Amino acid sequence: MSRFLTKSRFKQALECPNKLFYTKKEEYANSKLEDPFLEALAQGGFQVEELARLHYPDGILIENNDWKYELLAAQTEELLRQENVVIFEAAFKFEALFIRTDILVKRGNEIELIEVKAKSFDPEDENLLVGKRGGLNGSWKLYLFDVAFQKYVIQKCHPEWKIKSYLMLADKSKESPIEGLNQLFRISKTAENRTGITKKMNSLDEIGGSVLGKINIDKILDEIEAGKHLCYENLNLEQSIKIFSEHYAADKLFNSPVSYSNCKGCEFQATEEELAAGKKSGFRECWSSQMGWTEKEFANPVIWEIWKLHYLKGPKLFKDGKYFFQDLNEDDIGVRPEAGKLSPSERQWIQVEKTRTGDSEPHILKEELRQEMSNWKYPLNFIDFETSATALPFNRGRRPYEQVAFQFSHHTVDEAGNVKHESEYIDFEPGNFPNFQFVRELKKALEKNNGSIFKYAAHENTILNVIFQQLKESNEPDKEELQEFIKSISHSTGNGPEEWCGERDMIDLCEVVKHYYYDPHMGGSNSIKAVLPAVLNSSKHLQQKYSMPLQEIDLSSMNFDSGHVWLQIENGKVLSPYKMLPPLFADWTEEQLDATVSGMQDIADGGAALTAYGKLQYTDMPEEERLAIKQSLLKYCELDTLAMVMIWEYFREVVSL
Structure with a gap:
C-alpha cells in the first residue's frame, strides 16, 4: 500500500x-x-x-x-x-x-x-x-x-x-x-x-x-x-x-538530530508501565541510535524534567552537552535566593540536588510556612472551578471563546480540623449560559462564613475577572451585587479599567507550595496531581486517616458513599486518589486527554472535564449516560477540593512538629 x-x-x-x-x-x-x-x-x-x-x-x-x-x-x-x-x-x-x-x-x-x-x-x-x-x-x-x-x-x-x-x-x-x-x-x-x-x-x-x-x-x-x-x-x-x-x-526513519525543544515534549516517550507492557518508545530509539544511550542513561534524570527551566537556558545547557542532573552546577541554574521563601532557581537546584543524591525527604521552610498559615482565618474554604471556552458562543451577544464556568466544588475546614464537603454546583444542560447563576451559587456558599478562601493556581481568579466583565455588559438585575462579591474575593488582572484587591482575596495554595515546600516525589511539577501523592507518601497521619471509610473519619461527601476509602497503598507507596476514579472516557486516560487537548486555545490542563462537558453539550445521548457523566464530573471536582484540604492538613502537621 x-x-x-x-x-x-x-x-x-x-x-x-x-x-x-x-x-x-x-x-x-x-x-x-x-x-x-x-x-x-x-x-x-x-x-x-x-x-x-x-x-x-x-x-x-x-x-x-x-x-x-x-x-x-x-x-x-x-x-x-x-x-x-x-x-x-x-x-x-x-x-x-x-x-x-x-x-x-x-x-x-x-x-x-x-x-x-x-x-x-x-x-x-x-x-x-x-x-x-x-x-x-x-x-x-x-x-x-x-x-x-x-x-x-x-x-x-x-x-x-x-x-x-x-x-x-x-x-x-x-x-x-x-x-x-x-x-x-x-x-x-x-x-x-x-x-x-x-x-x-x-x-x-x-x-x-x-x-x-x-x-x-x-x-x-x-x-x-x-x-x-x-x-x-x-x-x-x-x-x-x-x-x-x-x-x-519508504517508511524510513529520518534520524533528525535530538534536541531540547523537540525531545522534551515528544509524545512517543513510553512510561515504565508502557515499556513493561511491551510498548516501544520512539524517544528511546532516537537517543539510543544517535547518542548511544543505554538503560543506564535512560535511568538518569534529564534536564527537561527540571521545573520551569527557562526556554533559553534549557537549550543552551543541551547544546553544551549537559543532559543530566549530574552534569549541572549552581551556576548552570543561576541560583538566586529570595528572602522568606524559595525562589524559582532555589527550587530548581533543590530538585537537582535531591534527585541526584537520592534524598527523598521533603524540603520545607517551616517557620516561614507557619507564619504564612498564621494569617489564615477559620473556617477555611477550598474551591475549584471547571470551565470551558467554546469557539461558537452559547448566547446572543456573546463572542467566540468567552469563558464558561459550569461547575465548582467547595470544602470547608474549621479550627478543630473538621472537614466538610460544604457545597457544589454544576450546570450541564445543553445551551445554558451558567456564569451568572454560577456566581450567585458561589456567593451563597462563601458568604456563610468570613474565613479565608483558597484556590489552586490562578485559574479561578482569571475566571472571576471574566465574569465580572460579562456582568458589567449584562442586564442582570443583581449585577452590581454580584460584581461587588467578585471584587471581595479576587483581585483585578489588569485587563480592565478597574483595579481592586478584595478583603477575602483568594489565597493561591499553589503559590504556598512553590514558596515553602518541595518534595522529590513531585518531580518537576507543582500541579495538584503531583503534590497530593507527595504529601500522602510523607504523612503517616494522612495515610492512616484516609485509609479508613468516610463514615469512620467523619468526612462528609456529596458524591461518594459512606463506605468509600480514598487511599490504597501498594508496595509501600500511596496510590494517587485520582487513580481511584473511573476514567471519564473508557478508552482515554485523563493524562492522554490533557496531552491531546493541551494544544488547544487557552487550555493548559483539565482536558478530561472539558471534553466531558463538550460531550454533554453537543452530543445526543440517552439520559442515563448524561447523568453518569454528570456524576463523574462531580466526583472529579470534589476530589480537587478535597486534595487541597489534604495538602493543608499536611502543612498543619509539619509546622506543628
Whole structure:
C-alpha cells in the first residue's frame, strides 16, 4: 500500500521529522492519541467547520471513502470540470502527496483556498500571524505551513490556476446573533465509529449572520514559497516536502538530530508501565541510535524534567552537552535566593540536588510556612472551578471563546480540623449560559462564613475577572451585587479599567507550595496531581486517616458513599486518589486527554472535564449516560477540593512538629 504524505503528517514532520516513522504504529507508545470524535468534542471544531460551510450554501461535500485517495481525487476532478463550483473536502493527489481542503471555491481559473480553524483572532491585531520583527508567530506557524503545503499540491495538479489563500477563524469582535448558536450543530458516533453531524439550520439567513471571519494570507505564503520562512532547518518549502515525502513513503526513519525543544515534549516517550507492557518508545530509539544511550542513561534524570527551566537556558545547557542532573552546577541554574521563601532557581537546584543524591525527604521552610498559615482565618474554604471556552458562543451577544464556568466544588475546614464537603454546583444542560447563576451559587456558599478562601493556581481568579466583565455588559438585575462579591474575593488582572484587591482575596495554595515546600516525589511539577501523592507518601497521619471509610473519619461527601476509602497503598507507596476514579472516557486516560487537548486555545490542563462537558453539550445521548457523566464530573471536582484540604492538613502537621 502506498504511503502518502498528508497535511497532518506534514505538520507532524515540521514538529520533528522522526515522528513520521513512529506515527500510526500500534507498537509505539503515543500520549497524543488521535480520535476525531473526542477531539471534536473537546475543541468544538466541527461546529466551526459546519458554520463555515453555511457561508457557501452551494458547496458540495465529498464524503466517505476516507482512505481511497485515488477515488477521492477522481471525484474532485470530476466536480472541477464545472466552470464555477464550491467543494468541501476537495482532494488532490500529486505523486506521493495527498491533501484535502476545507473549502475550495472555483470561479474559472480563480481559486479560493480556505482553511477553517477552531481558533480565534482579533481583526485589530496587526501582529497576529507575523511578529514585529517579521518572523512567523509560533502559535500560528504550523497552520500557515499547512496551508502552504496544500497550495503547493494544488498548484502542482493545476499550474494554470491563480490561487488566493485564506484562514477562516472565529472573529472575537463579532457577537452571536442568536441564542444557542453552538447548539445548532450536534455530534454523534455512528455504528461504524465515524463522527456524524446533525445541523438544525440550513443557511446563515436563518441565524442572522456569522461569528467567523477570513484572513488573506497570500503575502505570507509567497514569503514561505520564496524561502523567507524556512520549514525545516535550512530547507525551504519544496525541499522539506520532498525529503519528508521520500522518508515517509519508504517508511524510513529520518534520524533528525535530538534536541531540547523537540525531545522534551515528544509524545512517543513510553512510561515504565508502557515499556513493561511491551510498548516501544520512539524517544528511546532516537537517543539510543544517535547518542548511544543505554538503560543506564535512560535511568538518569534529564534536564527537561527540571521545573520551569527557562526556554533559553534549557537549550543552551543541551547544546553544551549537559543532559543530566549530574552534569549541572549552581551556576548552570543561576541560583538566586529570595528572602522568606524559595525562589524559582532555589527550587530548581533543590530538585537537582535531591534527585541526584537520592534524598527523598521533603524540603520545607517551616517557620516561614507557619507564619504564612498564621494569617489564615477559620473556617477555611477550598474551591475549584471547571470551565470551558467554546469557539461558537452559547448566547446572543456573546463572542467566540468567552469563558464558561459550569461547575465548582467547595470544602470547608474549621479550627478543630473538621472537614466538610460544604457545597457544589454544576450546570450541564445543553445551551445554558451558567456564569451568572454560577456566581450567585458561589456567593451563597462563601458568604456563610468570613474565613479565608483558597484556590489552586490562578485559574479561578482569571475566571472571576471574566465574569465580572460579562456582568458589567449584562442586564442582570443583581449585577452590581454580584460584581461587588467578585471584587471581595479576587483581585483585578489588569485587563480592565478597574483595579481592586478584595478583603477575602483568594489565597493561591499553589503559590504556598512553590514558596515553602518541595518534595522529590513531585518531580518537576507543582500541579495538584503531583503534590497530593507527595504529601500522602510523607504523612503517616494522612495515610492512616484516609485509609479508613468516610463514615469512620467523619468526612462528609456529596458524591461518594459512606463506605468509600480514598487511599490504597501498594508496595509501600500511596496510590494517587485520582487513580481511584473511573476514567471519564473508557478508552482515554485523563493524562492522554490533557496531552491531546493541551494544544488547544487557552487550555493548559483539565482536558478530561472539558471534553466531558463538550460531550454533554453537543452530543445526543440517552439520559442515563448524561447523568453518569454528570456524576463523574462531580466526583472529579470534589476530589480537587478535597486534595487541597489534604495538602493543608499536611502543612498543619509539619509546622506543628
